[in-house]
């Protein structure tokens with residue numbers, strides 16, 4: 823059994839509120855939402871961080887980013903705006919070391935980030 827939290831969610835061993843899934847990705851609601859929409863887009867395959875990507879992942883990352891825009895659009899946030907975030911390693915606050923794209927929307931988001 824994997825010890826990776828998101829691998830366990832992908833495998834269905836830990837529950838999550840899934841909002842999208844296909845052969846390569848799943849998307850589910852963040853357990854500690856920071857905005858009215860806070861979805862995580864997660865590849866089924868384990869990749870620890872952005873630093874671990876290579877050219878073989880290019881299509882996968884493209885699908886993740888396009889899926890983020892599709893989910894935001896379905897919820898009516900395309901025109902008003904939304905944010906996508908990949909945190910990478912400690913200084914960015916990464917806590918789960920399985921690649922994931924945060925998709926946040928539904929409120930005004932400050933910039934620069936904290």
Ligand code: AMP
Nearest residue numbers: 838851852853854909915916917918919
């Ligand atoms: P990061 O800090 O970028 O690694 O983001 C990890 C995210 O995973 C945080 O926003 C957490 O709230 C979220 N998270 C942790 N455990 C779960 C869980 N069991 N289900 C859904 N989201 C989770």
Ligand code: ZN
Nearest residue numbers: 826829868920
């Ligand atoms: Zn994993």
